[in-house]
Amino acid sequence: MNSLELVRKLYDGEIDIEALAKDLDEDARQELTQLLEAKAALEALPRSRPAPGVIDGVVAEAVRRKEARSTMTLILTNRMLQRLAAAAVVVVAVGVGYLTLRTDGILPVDRANAPAVSSEPTVALGQAGAKEPDEEMAEAPAESMNFADQVEQKPAPAAIAASPDEGRERDRSVFRQDFDEVGALAAAEPSSGSAGDHLPAVLGREAFLADSSLKKEGEDDSGLMTWDLEEEAFRTFFWQVRALDGRSPGEDWEEAVPLEGSFERLEKQQPGNDGLLKTRGEQ
Amino acid sequence: MQMHQDDAELVSAFVENADEKAFRTLVERHQERIYGFLLGMVREPTVADDLFQETFVKAVRAMQRQRGSYTSQGRWLQWVMRIARNTALDHLRSRKRSRMRLVMENEEGLDLDQIVADGEPDASDKLHRQQQAVWLSACIDRLPPEQREVVLMRHESELTFREIAELTDCSINTALGRMRYALLNLRRMLQETDANELERIELAS
Numbered sequence: 001m002n003s004l005e006l007v008r009k010l011y012d013g014e015i016d017i018e019a020l021a022k023d024l025d026e027d028a029r030q031e032l033t034q035l036l037e038a039k040a041a042l043e044a045l046p047r048s049r050p051a052p053g054v055i056d057g058v059v060a061e062a063v064r065r066k067e068a069r070s071t072m073t074l075i076l077t078n079r080m081l082q083r084l085a086a087a088a089v090v091v092v093a094v095g096v097g098y099l100t101l102r103t104d105g106i107l108p109v110d111r112a113n114a115p116a117v118s119s120e121p122t123v124a125l126g127q128a129g130a131k132e133p134d135e136e137m138a139e140a141p142a143e144s145m146n147f148a149d150q151v152e153q154k155p156a157p158a159a160i161a162a163s164p165d166e167g168r169e170r171d172r173s174v175f176r177q178d179f180d181e182v183g184a185l186a187a188a189e190p191s192s193g194s195a196g197d198h199l200p201a202v203l204g205r206e207a208f209l210a211d212s213s214l215k216k217e218g219e220d221d222s223g224l225m226t227w228d229l230e231e232e233a234f235r236t237f238f239w240q241v242r243a244l245d246g247r248s249p250g251e252d253w254e255e256a257v258p259l260e261g262s263f264e265r266l267e268k269q270q271p272g273n274d275g276l277l278k279t280r281g282e283q
Numbered sequence: 284m285q286m287h288q289d290d291a292e293l294v295s296a297f298v299e300n301a302d303e304k305a306f307r308t309l310v311e312r313h314q315e316r317i318y319g320f321l322l323g324m325v326r327e328p329t330v331a332d333d334l335f336q337e338t339f340v341k342a343v344r345a346m347q348r349q350r351g352s353y354t355s356q357g358r359w360l361q362w363v364m365r366i367a368r369n370t371a372l373d374h375l376r377s378r379k380r381s382r383m384r385l386v387m388e389n390e391e392g393l394d395l396d397q398i399v400a401d402g403e404p405d406a407s408d409k410l411h412r413q414q415q416a417v418w419l420s421a422c423i424d425r426l427p428p429e430q431r432e433v434v435l436m437r438h439e440s441e442l443t444f445r446e447i448a449e450l451t452d453c454s455i456n457t458a459l460g461r462m463r464y465a466l467l468n469l470r471r472m473l474q475e476t477d478a479n480e481l482e483r484i485e486l487a488s
Contacts, residue, residue, distance in 0.1 A: 004456055004459040004460060006463075007459045007460075007462050007463045008444070011437065031467070034467055035466045035467070037470050037473075038470040038473070039466060041470075041473060042434065042438045042466075042469070044415065044416070044419075045420070046416060047315045047319060047439075048315065048318055048319045048328075048439075049315055049318055050318045050335050051332050054332050054335060054336060057336060058310055058336050058339045058340070059303060059306055059310060061336070061339075061340055061343070062306050062339065062340070062343040063303050063306075065340070065343055065347065066297075066301045067301070069347050070301070
């Protein structure tokens with residue numbers, strides 16, 4: 001039996017020391033005696049207790065911490081609920097305000113829900129299943145929106161075009177159709193306003209036709225200048241249509257004026273339009 | 284009724300229901316084991332009182348958070364003893380310099396009898412049993428820290444050697460070996476103290 005086993009047996013509870021000593025040699029028996037003496041001395045030590053009041057202090061502190069934690073949890077919960085309630089009030093107030101403004105007509109109607117108008121202008125038109133803008137226009141109920149709205153919601157040219165030539169040609173055909181309709185409007189309602197009211201529309205049509213002729217004549221192979229002119233012509237046309245639709249042009253009217261120089265080119269090509277240009281420029 | 288509940292039930296009653304009596308029962312049940320260990324480590328009753336309180340404050344905090352090393356597996360005492368040990372070691376580290384000075388003085392020839400005489404001026408007038416207790420406490424204090432820790436955990440806290448091994452991060456054989464050396468050292472120191480006492484009595488007479 002080695003020394004560690006001796007120590008283990010010594011603390012192993014019920015042990016017959018005499019029987020154990022008989023099995024040991026002289027050295028081990030001597031060590032066992034020394035261990036027993038030291039162990040007996042340790043066991044004779046009186047047990048110590050904390051000073052009176054320490055346990056009361058420990059218990060009071062534990063209860064205080066427990067209650068403080070419960071209170072803190074309650075406070076945090078209340079605070080969180082208050083914040084949630086405040087957020088809910090703000091959301092409701094904003095929602096009610098928005099609905100009120102929409103009902104009063106101050107905010108525009110959500111056009112995403114308008115029928116037969118594509119809400120995804122990035123779809124390539126050459127793609128299978130995609131509808132041409134003209135088809136969409138044809139499917140849209142005539143009474144659902146006026147002509148200006150239809151023009152306004154046309155997809156951006158840059159997004160439509162799968163290739164520059166294809167997109168340009170398609171836009172050109174759409175523009176022509178729009179101009180024709182404007183011309184028809186002007187002819188059908190000659191008494192709806194003064195003659196000057198329809199002048200911008202005629203001007204825009206002429207400008208567009210002039211730009212188209214420029215492209216067809218191949219004066220700009222890169223297409224950039226031609227495209228700018230077409231866009232400018234369309235912008236002019238757009239605001240003129242708004243004017244025909246009974247809306248005030250306001251400051252936007254100035255933005256719709258073609259770039260300087262483009263009219264001069266038009267004048268050269270269409271000298272019969274001098275008076276009209278001057279009249280519009282004076283406005 | 285609560286005296287018959289085991290530690291896990293008392294802990295659960297305190298944590299879940301804030302049962303003050305359950306916690307008091309728990310503390311009173313183990314006060315001697317924990318306080319005896321702390322007193323043996325720091326040798327100063329007032330400091331041991333403070334460390335005792337600090338130990339339970341840490342334990343309560345850990346129990347409330349429901350995290351840390353405590354798991355309700357019926358080993359609450361061992362868990363609190365680990366906290367008590369760490370608390371005592373932190374305290375000893377904080378006063379390491381002064382303690383090292385004391386050890387150096389002892390090694391320089393300040394005999395154990397002088398230490399006992401400083402702590403107990405009237406030791407010679409008290410009963411032999413009380414003298415033995417004081418001497419033994421001083422002897423325990425002179426043991427190497429690892430041996431002193433094992434002695435205190437075994438005799439004051441009544442932990443098994445397996446639990447001591449787990450608490451002190453060593454093997455059971457290491458814990459047994461430390462206990463063996465501690466007992467042999469204590470016996471030798473007690474013999475020397477008895478011899479010095481006998482010599483002093485003879486000189487006095």
